[in-house]
Amino acid sequence: MAPAALEVRGVTVRFAGLVALDDVSFTVTPGSVHAVIGPNGAGKSTCFNVLSGLYRPAAGTVRLGDAELTRLAPHRIAALGVARTFQNIVTTQGTVADNLMLGRHALSRAGFAASALRLPRAVREQRAHLARAREIAGLVGLAPHFDSPVALLSYGDRKRVELARALCLEPRVLLLDEPVAGMNAAERARMTEVVREVRAELGLSVVLVEHDMGLVMRLADEVTVLDFGRAIAHGTPDEVRRDPEVLRAYLGTTTEDAA
Amino acid sequence: MSDRLSRLLGRGGLLLPLLLLCALPFYLDAFWLRIGLFSMAAAIGAIGLGLLSGSAGQLSLGHAFFLAVGAYGYVWLAGEPGPGLPPSLAALLAVLLAGAAGGLFSPVAGRVKGIYLGVATLALVFLGHHVLLTADSVTGGFNGRSVPPLELGGFTFAESDPELTLLGVPFGAEERLWYLGLVLFSVTWFTARGLLRGRPGRALVALRDSETAASVMGVHVARYRSAAFVVSSMYAGLAGVLLALSFRRVVPDYFSLALSVDYLAMIVIGGLGSVAGATAGAVFVTALPLLMTRYADQLPLVATPGSGGGSIGPTEASRYLYGAAIVVILLYAPDGLHGLARRTRARLRRRPPAAGPPPPSSPTTTAHPARAKEHTP
Numbered sequence: 001m002a003p004a005a006l007e008v009r010g011v012t013v014r015f016a017g018l019v020a021l022d023d024v025s026f027t028v029t030p031g032s033v034h035a036v037i038g039p040n041g042a043g044k045s046t047c048f049n050v051l052s053g054l055y056r057p058a059a060g061t062v063r064l065g066d067a068e069l070t071r072l073a074p075h076r077i078a079a080l081g082v083a084r085t086f087q088n089i090v091t092t093q094g095t096v097a098d099n100l101m102l103g104r105h106a107l108s109r110a111g112f113a114a115s116a117l118r119l120p121r122a123v124r125e126q127r128a129h130l131a132r133a134r135e136i137a138g139l140v141g142l143a144p145h146f147d148s149p150v151a152l153l154s155y156g157d158r159k160r161v162e163l164a165r166a167l168c169l170e171p172r173v174l175l176l177d178e179p180v181a182g183m184n185a186a187e188r189a190r191m192t193e194v195v196r197e198v199r200a201e202l203g204l205s206v207v208l209v210e211h212d213m214g215l216v217m218r219l220a221d222e223v224t225v226l227d228f229g230r231a232i233a234h235g236t237p238d239e240v241r242r243d244p245e246v247l248r249a250y251l252g253t254t255t256e257d258a259a
Numbered sequence: 260m261s262d263r264l265s266r267l268l269g270r271g272g273l274l275l276p277l278l279l280l281c282a283l284p285f286y287l288d289a290f291w292l293r294i295g296l297f298s299m300a301a302a303i304g305a306i307g308l309g310l311l312s313g314s315a316g317q318l319s320l321g322h323a324f325f326l327a328v329g330a331y332g333y334v335w336l337a338g339e340p341g342p343g344l345p346p347s348l349a350a351l352l353a354v355l356l357a358g359a360a361g362g363l364f365s366p367v368a369g370r371v372k373g374i375y376l377g378v379a380t381l382a383l384v385f386l387g388h389h390v391l392l393t394a395d396s397v398t399g400g401f402n403g404r405s406v407p408p409l410e411l412g413g414f415t416f417a418e419s420d421p422e423l424t425l426l427g428v429p430f431g432a433e434e435r436l437w438y439l440g441l442v443l444f445s446v447t448w449f450t451a452r453g454l455l456r457g458r459p460g461r462a463l464v465a466l467r468d469s470e471t472a473a474s475v476m477g478v479h480v481a482r483y484r485s486a487a488f489v490v491s492s493m494y495a496g497l498a499g500v501l502l503a504l505s506f507r508r509v510v511p512d513y514f515s516l517a518l519s520v521d522y523l524a525m526i527v528i529g530g531l532g533s534v535a536g537a538t539a540g541a542v543f544v545t546a547l548p549l550l551m552t553r554y555a556d557q558l559p560l561v562a563t564p565g566s567g568g569g570s571i572g573p574t575e576a577s578r579y580l581y582g583a584a585i586v587v588i589l590l591y592a593p594d595g596l597h598g599l600a601r602r603t604r605a606r607l608r609r610r611p612p613a614a615g616p617p618p619p620s621s622p623t624t625t626a627h628p629a630r631a632k633e634h635t636p
Binding site (some may be wrong): 052053054073074077078079083084086090091092093094101102103104105106108109112115116118120122126135139165171176239 | 337418433449450451454460464465467468471472474479480486532
């Protein structure tokens with residue numbers, strides 16, 4: 001599918017009086033890595049949940065190219081090519097292959113009858129998708145674990161299973177919710193490399209929520225900073241790093257020596 | 260090459276028991292065949308419930324209702340009073356009818372989950388039981404109805420018509436129904452495994468493990484929840500038809516809440532989410548009471564039926580044993596008989612053949628790697 005810009009316009013989300021997102025707007029340029037950062041509770045995950053259709057905003061729109069995502073159910077958004085990972089790993093029982101094949105769900109057709117009767121069409125489809133899933137596993141470095149149960153993998157590997165599963169959707173936009181949270185330095189470096197590679201190889205846009213500033217600074221083309229649900233700064237990593245508003249939000253002070 | 264060999268052995272692992280099952284009617288008497296028949300019917304129903312409660316994680320206490328729809332559907336459609344359709348057509352329609360009943364329930368099944376769905380399905384059992392007792396003209400009321408035998412192209416699954424003797428063995432109702440049951444069970448096994456290993460199965464497992472993850476991966480949550488219910492009901496309907504044919508009479512009291520609980524016990528004992536497990540659990544739960552009743556006089560502390568006195572009757576004894584089995588399995592093998600078998604196989608494979616107590620015969624050890632490759636979600 002052709003690259004398309006992801007446009008977030010004036011999105012507001014309220015939870016019983018609490019404003020989780022307040023008139024947030026940003027645009028993800030096709031093929032870029034766009035980081036959304038901010039202190040805990042700033043509304044980053046809420047923002048992701050709006051993008052993937054799990055929350056309906058009280059106001060505002062999210063558009064991907066010509067399609068309006070705001071009123072669509074999560075599975076429809078997935079079918080349009082928006083894939084995501086979760087902050088806390090959410091895999092399903094079974095092998096890595098099973099999980100990646102779940103990622104192919106929206107791209108395959110076989111229904112209950114065809115699968116039950118193992119019609120040639122369903123068998124062929126499954127074989128083709130399995131081959132592609134294996135390729136993607138190779139892309140993120142999971143090839144040796146392709147047939148292992150997910151439950152037996154290390155934390156870092158399970159994080160990569162989630163990434164690979166999202167990639168199996170052949171997404172135009174990939175939403176990564178804290179892809180390196182809880183990883184050690186080696187795993188972090190590896191994950192950074194993997195994200196960089198898949199972006200180059202598959203030409204997709206990446207929206208990244210991350211606390212690890214090192215990763216954000218190395219990967220992101222653009223950064224949006226959220227604080228208490230408001231977007232307080234936009235720009236390149238360097239611009240954002242010097243923004244006094246951002247320093248205040250992160251460090252709770254405006255003194256220059258804090259930088 | 261070795262891959263093909265192991266696949267062939269894996270197939271053989273299924274073919275051999277199948278051949279054995281085909282040969283059994285020539286050696287076993289009606290009592291054992293009836294146990295087998297009930298076990299096969301129960302296995303079909305249990306595989307259906309396993310899809311719904313084991314794989315998709317939706318608790319259903321209403322399985323007895325869908326079994327009843329299948330059983331009574333067949334009896335009414337094929338019988339008098341009723342449309343009196345050809346029995347084979349009636350059987351097919353009864354399965355579809357059970358599926359339709361599941362479909363009618365799907366607005367509820369698509370929205371409610373967990374223990375709430377369990378309670379909602381509980382209502383189905385009571386409703387169904389009440390209808391079976393009161394709708395006399397269709398169900399025969401309290402006394403039930405006798406079941407018209409199945410007929411396929413002039414061949415009747417009953418004592419005679421045509422008379423049949425194969426290799427000196429007279430083929431009565433049990434022998435004929437045995438093969439019918441075997442065919443239906445094989446179809447169930449084949450289709451359910453296909454489902455579970457295919458796209459729908461993965462979607463159902465994803466629903467159970469995380470609805471959120473399933474939905475962002477593109478699974479239409481409500482549709483798949485309802486579909487799981489419909490498919491499970493169709494298997495229940497098929498089991499109901501086979502049960503009706505085996506009992507030759509359907510009565511309302513059989514389709515009670517206890518039956519639903521029995522089916523839940525089968526899939527838990529067998530191991531949730533596995534077709535082979537559901538089958539093993541079904542055989543265990545079905546055969547145990549019948550065997551205990553038969554061999555009551557040889558068991559300590561169990562009285563022969565009708566002898567009275569303070570001692571335990573065989574039915575109660577089998578109930579106790581069955582309850583104890585559930586507790587033991589939940590404590591020591593929470594993944595059921597299927598998990599137990601898998602772990603035993605893994606242990607046998609890890610052990611070098613030279614060391615330890617006498618290893619299992621070599622053909623089985625070579626067959627195991629092939630089996631170990633199949634995973635059950």
